[in-house]
Ligand SMILES: NC(=O)C1=CN([C@@H]2O[C@H](COP(=O)(O)OP(=O)(O)OC[C@H]3O[C@@H](n4cnc5c(N)ncnc54)[C@H](OP(=O)(O)O)[C@@H]3O)[C@@H](O)[C@H]2O)C=CC1
């Protein structure tokens with residue numbers, strides 16, 4: 001199976017490469033492209049490259065992920081997350097290639113009422129209404145894929161964290177080591193998805209011949225404050241963490257009060273594993289520690 005990986009230098013892109021390196025199977029050939037090797041907004045180049053490669057599967061990890069930045073740099077966010085994704089889907093449809101694409105919890109409205117009414121989280125078919133511009137662009141990307149008619153898996157993840165690239169856990173560890181005190185919001189609820197588990201489960205979905213939209217995240221419901229506290233405890237970082245409300249931590253883009261994704265659909269597919277968030281955090285921190293030891 002020939003697999004093209006787009007956005008290869010991001011956190012999920014790097015995790016896919018680690019996964020294939022560990023698998024080392026002669027049955028799978030992974031062709032990773034960083035943004036400088038292939039810019040997905042360059043439609044002509046994208047079509048040319050995919051035609052040349054005759055891939056069976058394209059995994060799209062490329063995205064504009066700066067949530068606050070998207071409010072200001074609207075054109076870029078729209079181009080990368082929506083227009084380029086729609087073109088990619090058309091190309092995949094023409095080439096009869098399977099497209100695996102990632103989307104976000106921020107496609108949902110994220111109200112506190114939803115937290116009370118949906119204790120298990122948003123199911124895949126719950127009506128979308130994006131919370132911010134990044135979420136809007138990601139939603140348009142999803143719609144572009146569905147209307148292209150290409151064979152696809154759209155995997156929505158939330159609060160993505162892993163040992164490679166930038167994420168909340170790594171930001172907290174950096175800030176926690178620099179400062180004596182931090183303020184972290186305690187009125188936004190959700191659950192982290194860990195890159196290693198996301199890649200594993202996506203692969204299970206592909207191997208099981210699944211298509212359509214799936215949610216992948218961990219078990220549990222926590223706030224960012226809980227997540228920060230647990231990170232410092234597990235990594236033995238001594239910093240005072242103050243819980244604050246969203247109003248006390250203003251950001252350019254609005255964040256949801258609730259963005260838990262329901263994982264019943266993925267859980268029903270044989271071979272998948274939905275892990276507890278504490279276990280995901282532990283194994284991520286272990287991986288970071290072993291990277292630090294290796295220097
Ligand atoms: N991070 C998170 O918390 C969440 C992420 N997601 C989704 O998961 C997916 C993976 O996210 P994640 O790995 O964290 O993202 P990252 O920001 O870590 O990586 C995104 C990658 O996309 C690349 N990229 C950006 N623009 C282009 C372009 N025009 N052409 C080609 N590549 C480009 C970037 O390249 P470069 O580094 O050179 O800019 C980067 O390597 C995305 O679809 C994201 O929307 C969903 C929910 C949560």
Ligand SMILES: Cc1cn([C@H]2C[C@H](O)[C@@H](COP(=O)(O)OP(=O)(O)O[C@H]3O[C@@H](C)C(=O)[C@@H](O)[C@H]3O)O2)c(=O)[nH]c1=O
Pocket residue numbers: 065066067068103104105106157158159160167168171175182183184185188224249251255
């Ligand atoms: C750094 C920091 C953040 N926060 C808050 C801001 C925000 O509400 C929350 C998380 O901050 P981040 O900047 O990591 O979060 P954010 O960029 O919103 O993360 C999102 O990324 C995109 C790509 C997604 O798709 C989402 O699923 C989600 O993971 O924590 C604090 O309260 N204190 C802090 O010191």
